[in-house]
Amino acid sequence: xxxxxxxxxxxxxxxxxxxxxxxxxxxxxxxxxxxxxxxxxxxxxxxxxxxxxxxxxxxxxxxxxxxxxxxxxxxxxxxxxxxxxxxxxxxxxxxxxxxxxxxxxxxxxxxxxxxxxxxxxxxxxxxxxxxxxxxxxxxxxxxxxxxxxxxxxxxxxxxxxxxxxxxxxxxxxxxxxxxxxxxxxxxxxxxxxxxxxxxxxxxxxxxxxxxxxxxxxxxxxxxxxxxxxxxxxxxxxxxxxxxxxxxxxxxxxxxxxxxxxxxxxxxxxxxxxxxxxxxxxxxxxxxxxxxxxxxxxxxxxxxxxxxxxxxxxxxxxxxxxxxxxxxxxxxxxxxxxxxxxxxxxxxxxxxxxxxxxx
Amino acid sequence: xxxxxxxxxxxxxxxxxxxxxxxxxxxxxxxxxxxxxxxxxxxxxxxxxxxxxxxxxxxxxxxxxxxxxxxxxxxxxxxxxxxxxxxxxxxxxxxxxxxxxxxxxxxxxxxxxxxxxxxxxxxxxxxxxxxxxxxxxxxxxxxxxxxxxxxxxxxxxxxxxxxxxxxxxxxxxxxxxxxxxxxxxxxxxxxxxxxxxxxxxxxxxxxxxxxxxxxxxxxxxxxxxxxxxxxxxxxxxxxxxxxxxxxxxxxxxxxxxxxxxxxxxxxxxxxxxxxxxxxxxxxxxxxxxxxxxxxxxxxxxxxxxxxxxxxxxxxxxxxxxxxx
Numbered sequence: 001x002x003x004x005x006x007x008x009x010x011x012x013x014x015x016x017x018x019x020x021x022x023x024x025x026x027x028x029x030x031x032x033x034x035x036x037x038x039x040x041x042x043x044x045x046x047x048x049x050x051x052x053x054x055x056x057x058x059x060x061x062x063x064x065x066x067x068x069x070x071x072x073x074x075x076x077x078x079x080x081x082x083x084x085x086x087x088x089x090x091x092x093x094x095x096x097x098x099x100x101x102x103x104x105x106x107x108x109x110x111x112x113x114x115x116x117x118x119x120x121x122x123x124x125x126x127x128x129x130x131x132x133x134x135x136x137x138x139x140x141x142x143x144x145x146x147x148x149x150x151x152x153x154x155x156x157x158x159x160x161x162x163x164x165x166x167x168x169x170x171x172x173x174x175x176x177x178x179x180x181x182x183x184x185x186x187x188x189x190x191x192x193x194x195x196x197x198x199x200x201x202x203x204x205x206x207x208x209x210x211x212x213x214x215x216x217x218x219x220x221x222x223x224x225x226x227x228x229x230x231x232x233x234x235x236x237x238x239x240x241x242x243x244x245x246x247x248x249x250x251x252x253x254x255x256x257x258x259x260x261x262x263x264x265x266x267x268x269x270x271x272x273x274x275x276x277x278x279x280x281x282x283x284x285x286x287x288x289x290x291x292x293x294x295x296x297x298x299x300x301x302x303x304x305x306x307x308x309x310x311x312x313x314x315x316x317x318x319x320x321x322x323x324x325x326x327x328x329x330x331x332x333x334x335x336x337x338x339x340x341x342x343x344x345x346x347x348x349x350x351x352x353x354x355x356x357x358x
Numbered sequence: 359x360x361x362x363x364x365x366x367x368x369x370x371x372x373x374x375x376x377x378x379x380x381x382x383x384x385x386x387x388x389x390x391x392x393x394x395x396x397x398x399x400x401x402x403x404x405x406x407x408x409x410x411x412x413x414x415x416x417x418x419x420x421x422x423x424x425x426x427x428x429x430x431x432x433x434x435x436x437x438x439x440x441x442x443x444x445x446x447x448x449x450x451x452x453x454x455x456x457x458x459x460x461x462x463x464x465x466x467x468x469x470x471x472x473x474x475x476x477x478x479x480x481x482x483x484x485x486x487x488x489x490x491x492x493x494x495x496x497x498x499x500x501x502x503x504x505x506x507x508x509x510x511x512x513x514x515x516x517x518x519x520x521x522x523x524x525x526x527x528x529x530x531x532x533x534x535x536x537x538x539x540x541x542x543x544x545x546x547x548x549x550x551x552x553x554x555x556x557x558x559x560x561x562x563x564x565x566x567x568x569x570x571x572x573x574x575x576x577x578x579x580x581x582x583x584x585x586x587x588x589x590x591x592x593x594x595x596x597x598x599x600x601x602x603x604x605x606x607x608x609x610x611x612x613x614x615x616x617x618x619x620x621x622x623x624x625x626x627x628x629x630x631x632x633x634x635x636x637x638x639x640x641x642x643x644x645x646x647x648x649x650x651x652x653x654x655x656x657x658x659x660x661x662x663x664x665x666x667x668x669x670x671x672x673x674x675x676x677x678x679x680x681x682x
Contacts, residue, residue, distance in 0.1 A: 033648040162671060224669065316565055323479060335669065336424065341482060344442035348477045355476050 001025060003121060004062025005071035005104075006055035007032055009218045010144055011243060013176045014137035021133035022122040029061035032221035036061060041331050043091050049080065049302035050222050050330050051215035056088050063092065068099035069121065079278035079307055111251040138247065140175055143188045145244040147171050150195045152239070155231025156205035158198050165228055167194055205236040206349050207293070211286040212300035213279050213308050216329045217241050223300050223329050224338050230298070233346045238294065240264075240286060241279075264289055271314050280307030284314050291320035295349045303330035323348060359414050362618075363406075363627070364610030365399060365433065366444065367391065367425035370464025370491065371577055372398040374406050375607035376416075381451065381615060385409040386604045395425040396656075399432050400633040407630045419627045420444075420614035422606050424466075431656055431664045432637065434628035437610075437617050444609030446470045446477045449573045451612055452599050457569040460588070460596075461605075462558065462578035464491045469562050481562045489558035491578045493526050497550050500530060501543065505581070508547055512583035515548035523553025548583055555587040570594045575602040637663075644668055 002025045005015065012028050019026035030036065032054055040057030059070050070092070074085035085103040092101065104117060118130055147168065154164040171191040178184040208230060216222045217239065227237045249260045261282060265275075268285030275281050287297055299315065301308030312326045325345045327338065361384060366373040368391060375386040387402045387409075420437040421429040422444040430438040449459045450472065459470040467490045471479040483489055498508040519541045522532045529550070536546050559568075572594060578584055579602040589596050599605060641654045651668040665673040 030648055034650050035648050313565065328484070335667075337482075337484070340424075340440045340442065343440040344480055347440070347443040348480070352476050352478075 001069050001121065001123070002027055002067050003069045003071065004029060004059065004065065004067025006058035006062075006073065007219070008055075008215060009220065009243065010172055011141075011218075013144065013172065014141040016176070017140050018118070018133045018137035019121075021136055022118070022125050022129065024122050027062055027065045027067045029058045029065060032058070032219065037221075037331055043095065045087075047304055048087075049305050051213075051219075051302055052080070052084060052088075053331065054219065054222060055084070056091060059088060059092060060095065063097050063099070070097075070099065070101050071104050071117075072101055074103035074105045079305070081278075110255055114251065136181070138244075139181060139184060140178070141247065142244045143175050143184055144172060145242045146188065147175075147191055147195070148242070150192055152227065152231075152237045154195050154198050154200070155228065156234045156236045157200040157203060159201055160199070161232055163198050164195060164231070167191060167198070203234065205234055206295045206346065206353065208235045208237055208296045208298055208349070209286060209290050209294040210237050210239045210298045210300065211241075211279075211283045212298075213302055213305055214241060214246075216300045216302050218243060222302075223327065224333060224335055226298060226300065226327065226338070226342070229339065229342055230346070233342060235346055235349075238290070240282075261285075271318055272311075276307050276310050278305060278307030280311040283308060283311035284318070287315055287322070287324065288318055288320045291318075291322045294322060295353060296323040296325070296345065298345075299324050299326040301326060301328055303328045303332075323352075359411050361410070361414050361416055362611045362615045363416050363419045363433075364444070364607040364612070364614060365402065365419070365421045365423075365429050365435075366441065366604070366606035366610060367395050367399060367421065367423040367429045368441075368463055368606070369424055369466070371603070372402055372423075373604040373607040374402040375601075375604050375611050376406060376410060376414075377608065377611040377615065379615075381612060383601060383608065386601060386607065388603055391425075395428055396432060396637050396639065399429050400635075403433065403630050404633040407633075416625060416627050418614035418618050418625050420610040420617070422610040427664070427666060428656065432628075432632060434626040434632075436626050437614055439610055439613050441466075441606050442468055442470060442480050442482065443477075444606045444613065445575065446472065446480075446609070447612050448605040448609030449575060449599070450475060451608070453571060453573050453597060456571050456573045456597070458566075458572045460558075460572060460574045461576040462490060462574075462584070463576045464495075466490060467558055467562050467576075469566055469568070471566055471568075479566060481564070481566060483562050489523075489554055489561055491576075493523075493529070493554055493557075494550065494578070494581065494584075496526060497530070497533065500533070501547075509581040509583050511544050512547035512551050512581075513586065515542070515544040517542075517545055518552055519545045519549035521546070521549040521553045523550070523557040529553060548587070551581070551583045551587040552591070554584065555591050559591060568592060571597055573597045573599060575599055575605040577603050579603070641667070644673065646672060 004027045016026055036057035039060050040053035044053045044056055072085045072088055089101045151164045151168045158164050174187040178187050230237050264282050264285035267288040268281055272281055272284045283299060315324050360379040362377045364375045370391055372389045372391045376384045378384050387406050389398050389402055391398050418436045419433055420439055421435040422439045422441050426438050445461045446459060449456055454475060457472050461468045466483055468482045470477055495505055498505045519536050521529055523529050533546060574596045579598045585596055585598060638657045641652055644651045644653050649669050653665055653673050654667045655665040656663050
């Protein structure tokens with residue numbers, strides 16, 4: 001059995017660690033690039049969203065590399081994501097793929113479902129071995145996110161632009177190579193130290209929250225790496241959504257009745273009373289919740305994403321008032337247009353702050 | 359004489375403006391870019407030099423517009439600024455009370471919302487040029503008349519024809535249909551103006567609170583028929599500043615002056631001599647990863663001055679040191 005799955009940020013690293021420990025053959029398709037996107041666009045219905053197109057591209061590339069078991073994100077009641085498995089399977093079959101397709105419905109099965117899937121994939125490995133491999137994967141996930149949080153803080157203030165990003169790339173590679181807890185710990189401490197020692201300018205960066213749909217938030221290729229662009233413009237990015245946080249709550253704490261999103265939903269209530277699928281409710285809630293603490297908000301949405309379109313149209317009416325720039329992500333998005341808007345948005349925030357201080 | 363230069367290189371036109379130390383407009387130049395941004399910047403510099411006194415001392419230079427980085431490298435700009443900020447700054451200089459700024463250029467159109475003299479929101483056309491000057495240019499070409507004649511004749515319309523303006527191509531089919539039905543050319547022309555205004559307000563202006571005073575600038579503000587259509591659609595007075603077509607360049611010059619106040623390190627301006635230099639541009643496909651980015655580069659005497667166009671910044675970091 002050779003397993004392949006779509007990309008989302010660096011998520012392949014914890015999965016690689018997990019499958020390595022279980023002795024399962026795991027193939028990693030090329031990280032998202034123009035070719036992946038072209039493949040996805042070519043074989044997808046045009047009106048579908050960029051997460052669908054990119055993940056389809058990944059699956060095709062994984063199959064080309066010999067994967068005979070594809071893990072496809074699915075589940076129901078979220079948004080169109082619920083139909084991904086069905087449509088992507090159809091497309092892959094039409095393209096001549098004969099292997100197995102397994103729906104990984106994170107939101108539905110929660111922890112037990114995921115573990116059962118892993119047991120099946122590992123050819124019925126003993127439970128202790130599965131749990132141990134799963135824990136190690138989680139440890140890598142947590143290490144990556146811990147470092148990324150610091151990278152977000154260093155980007156706007158680093159003296160030499162690009163330093164934090166270079167360290168981040170190196171850190172991710174080192175985490176990937178770490179084969180046990182001790183080296184992993186060392187990598188983490190090492191890179192956190194290096195990031196802390198980067199020479200920094202003495203400036204008070206603007207704070208911009210990045211909210212919106214889960215996939216486009218976490219896959220830099222789909223949003224033209226908007227966080228790095230903002231960093232270059234001297235803006236500190238705050239993001240609530242991290243895969244490690246999501247995993248912690250969805251798999252472990254939500255079943256115990258702890259819901260981190262309650263706060264966000266409560267904040268959204270005066271403007272939106274219910275879940276509208278995807279992350280639309282959270283986008284509105286985050287604006288309300290963080291209006292005082294952030295200077296502005298970047299709202300990322302896949303083009304044609306209904307939950308985020310609803311959120312986009314509700315946002316201007318909240319009385320908690322901060323500037324919002326909505327960026328629609330699809331295969332048409334281009335860097336010059338994005339840069340112009342980001343630069344203008346940052347100017348707007350900068351001038352607003354200056355006027356406020358005077 | 360102490361002066362500040364702003365250069366706005368857009369898709370269709372190139373504008374230069376010089377301000378004195380009191381931010382008063384000394385002189386300005388308006389040229390067609392014609393797809394040759396480097397040559398036009400050089401030509402603009404040459405022309406503007408002739409209009410300036412001999413003792414002129416350019417203390418700071420800023421570039422803006424879609425070719426702002428390219429222009430910045432050529433002239434040695436102290437500041438490279440996006441066109442949204444430049445337009446807002448210029449509009450507020452002449453009309454401090456403005457609450458809405460409409461700017462319609464050759465291939466883009468913007469709306470800028472201002473409250474208490476501070477920009478609070480903006481919008482810009484995304485995927486389509488149907489609400490921009492190029493739309494009108496294209497239709498004028500089809501009707502075999504100049505854009506100036508287009509504007510003049512459109513004002514003679516008394517029963518404008520409703521034309522679908524969502525898409526330039528479909529607008530054309532609709533226009534041909536109306537011609538075949540026997541409608542007057544004047545009525546079709548004004549119908550096109552109304553279509554542009556509707557398209558602009560429905561796309562760029564969507565969800566924005568458009569409050570007066572409204573300032574209208576950009577090349578399309580030359581077109582009195584569009585001004586009239588905007589006035590009718592918004593049911594309020596539209597202010598067109600005297601130098602509406604060079605407001606981007608004026609804004610850049612204002613920002614260049616503002617920069618001096620913050621940081622007076624002398625100017626990086628390379629002098630008017632750059633109008634004589636021969637720049638070389640080329641491009642290549644980067645092979646560092648599978649993204650196949652098209653990297654453009656500009657060089658002078660074999661030395662690369664700048665590179666851009668990649669998804670990442672490996673070619674931008676230090677252009678002179680990297681080999682292909």
